[in-house]
Amino acid sequence: xxxxxxxxxxxxxxxxxxxxxxxxxxxxxxxxxxxxxxxxxxxxxxxxxxxxxxxxxxxxxxxxxxxxxxxxxxxxxxxxxxxxxxxxxxxxxxxxxxxxxxxxxxxxxxxxxxxxxxxxxxxxxxxxxxxxxxxxxxxxxxxxxxxxxxxxxxxxxxxxxxxxxxxxxxxxxxxxxxxxxxxxxxxxxxxxxxxxxxxxxxxxxxxxxxxxxxxxxxxxxxxxxxxxxxxxxxxxxxxxxxxxxxxxxxxxxxxxxxxxxxxxxxxxxxxxxxxxxxxxxxxxxxxxxxxxxxxxxxxxxxxxxxxxxxxxxxxxxxxxxxxxxxxxxxxxxxxxxxxxxxxxxxxxxxxxxxxxxxxxxxxxxxxxxxxxxxxxxxxxxxxxxxxxx
Amino acid sequence: xxxxxxxxxxxxxxxxxxxxxxxxxxxxxxxxxxxxxxxxxxxxxxxxxxxxxxxxxxxxxxxxxxxxxxxxxxxxxxxxxxxxxxxxxxxxxxxxxxxxxxxxxxxxxxxxxxxxxxxxxxxxxxxxxxxxxxxxxxxxxxxxxxxxxxxxxxxxxxxxxxxxxxxxxxxxxxxxxxxxxxxxxxxxxxxxxxxxxxxxxxxxxxxxxxxxxxxxxxxxxxxxxxxxxxxxxxxxxxxxxxxxxxxxxxxxxxxxxxxxxxxxxxxxx
Numbered sequence: 001x002x003x004x005x006x007x008x009x010x011x012x013x014x015x016x017x018x019x020x021x022x023x024x025x026x027x028x029x030x031x032x033x034x035x036x037x038x039x040x041x042x043x044x045x046x047x048x049x050x051x052x053x054x055x056x057x058x059x060x061x062x063x064x065x066x067x068x069x070x071x072x073x074x075x076x077x078x079x080x081x082x083x084x085x086x087x088x089x090x091x092x093x094x095x096x097x098x099x100x101x102x103x104x105x106x107x108x109x110x111x112x113x114x115x116x117x118x119x120x121x122x123x124x125x126x127x128x129x130x131x132x133x134x135x136x137x138x139x140x141x142x143x144x145x146x147x148x149x150x151x152x153x154x155x156x157x158x159x160x161x162x163x164x165x166x167x168x169x170x171x172x173x174x175x176x177x178x179x180x181x182x183x184x185x186x187x188x189x190x191x192x193x194x195x196x197x198x199x200x201x202x203x204x205x206x207x208x209x210x211x212x213x214x215x216x217x218x219x220x221x222x223x224x225x226x227x228x229x230x231x232x233x234x235x236x237x238x239x240x241x242x243x244x245x246x247x248x249x250x251x252x253x254x255x256x257x258x259x260x261x262x263x264x265x266x267x268x269x270x271x272x273x274x275x276x277x278x279x280x281x282x283x284x285x286x287x288x289x290x291x292x293x294x295x296x297x298x299x300x301x302x303x304x305x306x307x308x309x310x311x312x313x314x315x316x317x318x319x320x321x322x323x324x325x326x327x328x329x330x331x332x333x334x335x336x337x338x339x340x341x342x343x344x345x346x347x348x349x350x351x352x353x354x355x356x357x358x359x360x361x362x363x364x365x366x367x368x369x370x371x372x373x374x375x376x377x378x379x380x381x382x383x384x385x386x387x388x389x
Numbered sequence: 390x391x392x393x394x395x396x397x398x399x400x401x402x403x404x405x406x407x408x409x410x411x412x413x414x415x416x417x418x419x420x421x422x423x424x425x426x427x428x429x430x431x432x433x434x435x436x437x438x439x440x441x442x443x444x445x446x447x448x449x450x451x452x453x454x455x456x457x458x459x460x461x462x463x464x465x466x467x468x469x470x471x472x473x474x475x476x477x478x479x480x481x482x483x484x485x486x487x488x489x490x491x492x493x494x495x496x497x498x499x500x501x502x503x504x505x506x507x508x509x510x511x512x513x514x515x516x517x518x519x520x521x522x523x524x525x526x527x528x529x530x531x532x533x534x535x536x537x538x539x540x541x542x543x544x545x546x547x548x549x550x551x552x553x554x555x556x557x558x559x560x561x562x563x564x565x566x567x568x569x570x571x572x573x574x575x576x577x578x579x580x581x582x583x584x585x586x587x588x589x590x591x592x593x594x595x596x597x598x599x600x601x602x603x604x605x606x607x608x609x610x611x612x613x614x615x616x617x618x619x620x621x622x623x624x625x626x627x628x629x630x631x632x633x634x635x636x637x638x639x640x641x642x643x644x645x646x647x648x649x650x651x652x653x654x655x656x657x658x
Binding site: 010011012013014015016017018019020157158163167170171174175176177178273274275276277279282284286287288289290291 | 442443444445446447448449450453457460465466467490491492493494495496497517518519520521522523540541542543544545546547550554565568569570
């Protein structure tokens with residue numbers, strides 16, 4: 001069924017948004033395959049975003065783990081993360097649909113930043129909804145967004161984090177669908193958003209496949225990616241879904257521990273439920289009230305897993321795993337020292353899993369980590385963790 | 390009391406229906422019970438009883454705050470159903486529509502939820518985040534238990550969608566008069582009145598208009614435009630929200646407000 005991944009997905013929204021979602025689906029299906037759209041997007045990805053991103057053989061990490069570790073360098077995309085792959089695509093789409101304005105939510109600030117960059121490139125106004133708690137912990141990205149001309153709107157409903165920012169963006173969209181495109185930042189939300197975002201992010205996996213075949217003459221044994229909604233993971237995984245020999249690991253935010261409300265690990269602690277327009281794996285209480293998630297990585301702090309990643313984990317194609325905050329900070333330090341690279345706290349979840357689970361990987365295996373973003377935005381948090389205030 | 394019969398009698402008598410909407414448990418279950426009785430005794434024809442939800446995406450600031458307060462008071466969906474059953478025992482006769490975001494129903498199980506809602510004394514369900522395309526299973530379960538699943542139309546609903554919705558709807562149509570979320574507004578938009586005309590031509594079902602209604606003049610214009618009644622929610626919550634430390638003290642004001650709305654609904658257009 002259209003808009004479903006197994007039993008997950010769907011379009012559970014107020015009637016007021018339905019016409020806009022139908023229009024978006026129709027426009028995406030018509031415009032995306034067209035040669036003009038592909039050409040324009042291809043040029044922007046190459047000349048503005050800096051694609052293709054390199055596949056880097058990380059010798060230090062390889063030595064530490066006994067595997068042949070490659071990093072897919074999405075941190076080198078302009079703006080510092082994979083987010084621009086999606087925002088450029090959707091901004092082009094919105095422009096062609098005749099919209100004048102983009103609204104979106106952001107947590108770590110990477111998606112908000114990528115949205116205002118894309119908005120400026122195609123000529124669309126941008127408003128970014130951001131939880132008050134995230135505004136504080138990602139202050140440098142807030143400044144960058146404002147400098148680029150975005151209006152940043154603080155969200156204080158709920159717990160003032162990503163989930164609440166998504167809710168408020170959906171509420172704002174209900175008011176202005178005729179003029180405004182909601183540029184969804186991850187593979188979540190009502191159909192067709194999960195499909196659109198995964199399609200635009202798949203450029204990661206397509207490049208990766210070509211690069212690894214060129215370097216190794218074969219497919220990797222495993223790919224590891226962090227996530228909550230799942231956009232960087234699906235981007236890397238999608239072109240490998242039929243290659244059953246490639247093991248796919250999805251690393252969610254374990255938070256402090258898997259005990260009461262101290263985690264964002266929805267695959268460990270949640271069950272299927274409906275939030276923000278989709279049926280997905282969801283942290284919730286016995287009555288169906290959505291539970292707040294908790295992790296030091298703002299970008300993983302979402303109680304739901306997108307419908308496609310929910311499905312892939314349910315059928316066993318992707319293995320859902322997690323990393324705890326303390327393992328993540330240690331991984332940041334390790335990667336800084338061994339590779340001279342500062343990963344985002346989100347990205348460090350994938351690296352932490354690789355470093356802490358030797359039982360999952362045999363010696364000499366070729367393992368690719370999707371290095372989804374750089375950690376400049378987390379510098380203060382990281383310094384405070386290691387050296388105190 | 391039967392929902393369709395209530396609306397039919399009102400229409401025959403040339404009277405508009407008034408449905409106040411309350412999130413149960415805000416700021417406490419005991420206040421909500423007194424509020425519901427006040428509404429029933431001041432001219433409400435139907436009651437919309439909202440089950441508080443953690444992420445009410447179709448609601449504006451007033452109702453978001455109401456949900457947050459009710460949840461921090463520890464109110465569960467089960468408490469809401471129990472309260473309704475209690476009201477019925479005490480003799481409440483008005484038709485009651487239960488409003489629940491879909492996850493609360495999905496989490497309980499569709500069949501179980503419908504069974505329990507009916508048993509508690511509800512006549513129908515309103516699910517703000519369930520468009521007709523996703524409603525098939527709940528429509529079946531609700532019908533099997535004699536519950537109406539109230540569907541919504543909005544200013545953005547095109548003709549094809551309107552046709553689909555009208556085919557599945559029963560009880561009445563909930564006409565969302567504005568593009569946006571719940572919340573009291575000062576003025577009615579002309580597009581709201583146009584929408585009523587458009588929906589009126591598409592179906593003989595009763596039309597109850599909600600979102601943004603806060604004054605007797607609004608009620609009168611909506612009825613003149615062809616609506617059968619209206620829903621008032623945030624405008625009521627706004628009154629008692631001003632005195633949360635002693636919300637009972639606002640009940641006389643709420644009663645006056647509801648009487649004034651009903652007064653406007655009684656005047657034949």
